[in-house]
Amino acid sequence: MSVIKVYNRNGAEIGAVNVADDLLVTDRGEQAVKDVIVAGMAANRAGTASTKRKGEVAGSNKKPWKQKGTGRARAGLKQSPVWRGGGVAFGPHPRDFSQKINKKVVQLAFRRVLSDKIVGETLKLVDDLSMAEPRTKLVTGLLKNFNVTKCLLVTAETDPTLALAARNLDRVAVLSVRDIGVYHVMRYPVMLVAQGAWEALEGRLSGKKTSEVKA
DSSP states (O other), rough: OOEEEOOHHHHHEEEEEOOGGGGGSSSSOOOHHHHHHHHHHHTOOOOOOOOOOOSSSSSOOOOOOOSSSSOOOOOTTTTTTTSSOOOTTTOOOOOOOOOOOOOHHHHHHHHHHHHHHHTOOOOOEESSOOSSSOHHHHHHHHEEETTOOOOEEEEESSHHHHHHHHHTTTEEEEEEEOOHHHHHHHOOOOEEEEEHHHHHHHHHHHOOTTTTTOO
């Protein structure tokens, strides 16, 4: 049985939540984590790099000079890759970098990274993460209470006020339970989770099927 401590906004411990050991995945899933993160980063690639082949460069098919008698090397066309302004040999062209990942692999990867956070005690439950107004000072004060500078704030539902308050902080992200993925959990060393969001997060930890799983 693992325990997740519950804190108030001031960083004082006010309780704890028990997590059954059968929900945690710590003995497998490392390769799944790598595959999901690589696939996610590959999917974000624009794939728009493009060069022209010699057949796509504008120009006539006339030989620059006659085949023999000039003392120079033979030349067939000005669009040749060996000429300045000519085509590019083996250059990049638009392509799709996305990779197919099985949903069960994504679920396993998410369970593994979240389990590591719980076992490592870097996932903390906070009784309330809401902000009265969208001020960065309020978020920095909250982080100072927990002695963290880089973290992921997780809410039950999308919280526009909290998101506005934290948007000026490069090392802080605000996401709802349905929007967090393997990459987000891996990127931020600490997760501050609203206590009201734990039930939904526990559901994802249990590996329940959902159409909202993110890579």
